[in-house]
Amino acid sequence: xxxxxxxIFNLVENDEKLRPLTNRRPIASxxxxxxxxxxxxxxxxxxxxxxVSAALFISESGHSLYDHIRSGATWGLDSIAGGGVFTHSQxxxxxxxxxxxxxxxxxxxxxxxxxxxxxxxVLLMGSSVLSNxxxxxxxxxxxxxxxxxxxxxxxxxxxxxxxxxxYNHYTFDEEKAGNITAVNPVAETPMNDDMISLGIEVMxxxxxxFLDYLQKAREQNLCVSVNSFSKxxxxxxxxxxxxxxxxxxxxxxxxxxxxxxNMDMLNEDNFNALFYRAxxxxxxxxxxxxxxxxxxxxxxxxxxxxDCEVYGEVTNxxxxxxxxxxxxxxxxxxxxxxxxYIEEGATLNYVILDKHVYVKKGAHLEGTPExxxxxxxxxxxxEDGTLMRG
Amino acid sequence: MIRREGRSNRHFRRSMKxxxxxxxxxxxxxxxxxxxxxxxxxxxxxxxxxxxIIDFALSNCANSGINNVGVVTQYQPLVLxxxxxxxxxxxxxxxxxxxxxxxxxxxxxxxKFFKGTSHAVYQNINFIDRQNPDYVVILSGDHIYxxxxxxxxxxxxxxxxxxxxxxxxxxxxxxxxFGVMNTDRTDxxxxxxxxxxxxxxxxxSMGIYIFNWPRLKQYLIDNQSKNRQMDDFGxxxxxxxxxxxxxxxxxxxxxxxxxxxxxxxxxxxxxxFLNPEHELDIRDSKxxxxxxxxxxxxxxxxxxxxxxxxxxxxxxxxxxEVDHSILSHNVKVGKHSVIKDSVIMPGAVIGENVKIEKAIxxxxxxxxxGATIIGDNGxxxxxxxxxxxxxxxxxx
Numbered sequence: 120x121x122x123x124x125x126x127i128f129n130l131v132e133n134d135e136k137l138r139p140l141t142n143r144r145p146i147a148s149x150x151x152x153x154x155x156x157x158x159x160x161x162x163x164x165x166x167x168x169x170x171v172s173a174a175l176f177i178s179e180s181g182h183s184l185y186d187h188i189r190s191g192a193t194w195g196l197d198s199i200a201g202g203g204v205f206t207h208s209q210x211x212x213x214x215x216x217x218x219x220x221x222x223x224x225x226x227x228x229x230x231x232x233x234x235x236x237x238x239x240x241v242l243l244m245g246s247s248v249l250s251n252x253x254x255x256x257x258x259x260x261x262x263x264x265x266x267x268x269x270x271x272x273x274x275x276x277x278x279x280x281x282x283x284x285x286y287n288h289y290t291f292d293e294e295k296a297g298n299i300t301a302v303n304p305v306a307e308t309p310m311n312d313d314m315i316s317l318g319i320e321v322m323x324x325x326x327x328x329f330l331d332y333l334q335k336a337r338e339q340n341l342c343v344s345v346n347s348f349s350k351x352x353x354x355x356x357x358x359x360x361x362x363x364x365x366x367x368x369x370x371x372x373x374x375x376x377x378x379x380x381n382m383d384m385l386n387e388d389n390f391n392a393l394f395y396r397a398x399x400x401x402x403x404x405x406x407x408x409x410x411x412x413x414x415x416x417x418x419x420x421x422x423x424x425x426d427c428e429v430y431g432e433v434t435n436x437x438x439x440x441x442x443x444x445x446x447x448x449x450x451x452x453x454x455x456x457x458x459x460y461i462e463e464g465a466t467l468n469y470v471i472l473d474k475h476v477y478v479k480k481g482a483h484l485e486g487t488p489e490x491x492x493x494x495x496x497x498x499x500x501x502e503d504g505t506l507m508r509g
Numbered sequence: 510m511i512r513r514e515g516r517s518n519r520h521f522r523r524s525m526k527x528x529x530x531x532x533x534x535x536x537x538x539x540x541x542x543x544x545x546x547x548x549x550x551x552x553x554x555x556x557x558x559x560x561x562i563i564d565f566a567l568s569n570c571a572n573s574g575i576n577n578v579g580v581v582t583q584y585q586p587l588v589l590x591x592x593x594x595x596x597x598x599x600x601x602x603x604x605x606x607x608x609x610x611x612x613x614x615x616x617x618x619x620x621k622f623f624k625g626t627s628h629a630v631y632q633n634i635n636f637i638d639r640q641n642p643d644y645v646v647i648l649s650g651d652h653i654y655x656x657x658x659x660x661x662x663x664x665x666x667x668x669x670x671x672x673x674x675x676x677x678x679x680x681x682x683x684x685x686x687f688g689v690m691n692t693d694r695t696d697x698x699x700x701x702x703x704x705x706x707x708x709x710x711x712x713x714s715m716g717i718y719i720f721n722w723p724r725l726k727q728y729l730i731d732n733q734s735k736n737r738q739m740d741d742f743g744x745x746x747x748x749x750x751x752x753x754x755x756x757x758x759x760x761x762x763x764x765x766x767x768x769x770x771x772x773x774x775x776x777x778x779x780x781x782f783l784n785p786e787h788e789l790d791i792r793d794s795k796x797x798x799x800x801x802x803x804x805x806x807x808x809x810x811x812x813x814x815x816x817x818x819x820x821x822x823x824x825x826x827x828x829x830e831v832d833h834s835i836l837s838h839n840v841k842v843g844k845h846s847v848i849k850d851s852v853i854m855p856g857a858v859i860g861e862n863v864k865i866e867k868a869i870x871x872x873x874x875x876x877x878x879g880a881t882i883i884g885d886n887g888x889x890x891x892x893x894x895x896x897x898x899x900x901x902x903x904x905x
Contacts, residue, residue, distance in 0.1 A: 193804075387809075387811075404803070409557070409558035410808065410821055412819050412820075412821065413785070414818055418810050422809050428785070428792075437807075
């Protein structure tokens with residue numbers, strides 16, 4: 120156990136491009152890879168670093184997130200010795216907000232959480248960049264460099280990000296390897312094959328410096344985020360280093376990248392990189408029965424969670440828990456979330472079904488890799504493809 | 510007791526004091542399961558892909574509103590103890606409740622190892638007395654079934670019984686494996702034979718008893734002090750109750766119930782479990798069977814996988830062919846391997862070009878490339894816990 124880490128999750132993330140999947144859930148609780156939610160990845164990193172507490176800042180009701188996290192016991196965040204998940208909902212808080220949106224309480228909550236903890240370091244994290252970060256190595260690097268602020272990054276081609284991406288990439292001082300000299304918005308970087316050092320929304324910062332920046336953020340009405348704090352570090356000329364992350368990485372920025380991230384898991388190399396590392400990925404476990412595959416089932420290159428019943432054909436797809444695929448139904452290149460039912464003869468190709476969607480007999484849904492069809496929660500898809508609210 | 514309303518509120522049934530304590534007897538070695546129980550107690554043997562045998566009794570307790578459960582262990586208890594823990598997997602870790610592992614211990618009165626079923630209860634009188642219940646439900650940890658013990662308790666109260674025995678008819682040729690009994694028209698038991706050579710009835714005891722606790726305690730303590738044998742429910746306690754004209758009743762259970770005491774019956778019960786129309790209805794959310802759910806990845810079926818009539822559990826990786834079989838969690842099946850009519854227990858790794866038919870493969874076993882494991886002459890082939898088959902060892 121180490122209580123020298125205070126983790127702060129800034130979950131006020133821009134989710135416009137992920138609607139309708141984010142209509143009623145933050146990006147952090149987007150379902151992923153049959154059994155997970157995106158928050159599981161940073162939370163598992165905390166678990167593997169033996170951290171005991173985390174503070175969450177979200178801007179909406181957060182029901183789906185809290186339902187998933189519960190006491191935090193899954194990730195060892197329920198220790199009586201300094202542990203806990205501290206949740207802060209700021210209903211009025213939105214990204215791209217105008218000044219008056221930030222209430223004093225927002226900064227007070229950060230201040231209280233950090234000053235009350237025994238932590239030496241504050242971790243600022245988000246949930247929209249999918250990765251499996253080894254935090255111990257990051258903190259070791261931070262100490263070795265005698266850094267005040269250390270940001271994790273990965274070298275990736277500019278092209279894996281969308282045109283108006285919200286992320287930053289960094290420029291380094293060539294002589295003092297790893298020292299960050301500029302913070303550049305990806306959106307202002309031309310779309311070409313050049314590699315960029317993309318920030319992956321993980322920052323470690325010494326406690327005293329954090330409190331210092333928090334005061335400045337309060338004065339200037341800034342969000343407590345990797346983005347604004349890296350700019351404050353530059354202004355102050357504090358030592359700020361980049362830590363190179365080499366594992367699997369996927370920024371979830373829009374429906375297409377969300378779809379691709381899931382499909383990436385059907386590639387064994389990606390799957391193993393994310394899941395079969397030294398550190399396990401943990402998620403809230405739920406009681407379940409094994410999945411059943413019927414006489415006529417034909418299932419290839421797919422992932423399935425427990426509690427499914429498959430009688431039809433499933434190819435290159437991901438089925439979450441309690442999905443039923445009836446005989447002669449065909450699911451290809453699709454993501455089917457929990458509790459969906461696909462009736463006889465229905466076909467899906469390049470489709471995302473949110474939870475509890477009912478696809479009626481003989482319905483055909485055909486999207487494209489660039490533009491997968493997304494069916495919102497609780498919809499009923501009629502035979503002619505029209506939607507009925509379930 | 511405050512009666513619940515509707516089936517969905519089962520977990521919220523409560524009593525002002527602890528009315529009922531359940532004792533699950535999980536100490537048996539299960540020697541007829543051979544290799545499968547060499548390292549673990551029978552109730553801890555994996556079943557149906559996602560479960561261990563004791564999950565059925567524990568889930569029945571939770572679903573019947575019995576939150577106080579003692580699990581009496583003795584033989585190779587390590588896996589079982591880790592599995593049961595404080596009972597949180599079954600929602601038993603509640604106010605004034607919980608699952609408690611009861612293990613033999615040494616005390617000033619000597620060692621408290623158990624000589625038989627009722628002796629195991631005798632040795633744990635202190636545990637039961639601490640809850641001071643009216644009734645104690647005695648269960649066995651090695652049966653596959655779903656049963657509402659509260660209905661049986663209602664019957665027990667209605668009959669003002671001192672002891673109620675759960676019974677069901679079995680095939681005549683099977684009857685001599687059980688305690689069998691005759692009843693009168695009011696369901697009162699008039700005659701009881703424990704594992705008779707020539708059974709006079711095919712009404713078999715399921716090893717499920719409800720006793721009025723103060724009376725049972727009296728029997729156990731009195732006889733022990735007089736050095737009269739009172740070690741086993743079937744051999745000693747029930748006959749003593751009948752001799753003394755206690756009111757002993759039989760409660761008929763209708764439904765699926767399977768004693769999985771042999772390799773053959775364990776395999777059979779798993780094969781039956783595979784049937785989606787199975788009477789146990791494992792997907793019924795109103796009577797869930799809970800278990801410890803391991804944190805593992807989704808199932809991965811590759812391009813070369815061929816799966817039919819089978820159950821597969823999270824954490825499995827399947828590149829071969831699986832036909833009418835159960836794969837428990839974290840099982841790996843390599844390319845060109847064929848698994849048919851078999852049960853593969855958790856964590857087993859099956860290489861490439863392996864043939865497995867009519868077999869039970871134990872937990873964490875390693876079956877190397879090219880190995881063949883086929884049960885024949887009606888015998889089920891068994892590979893034990895952590896056993897290795899094929900590979901360099903057997904290479905020519």
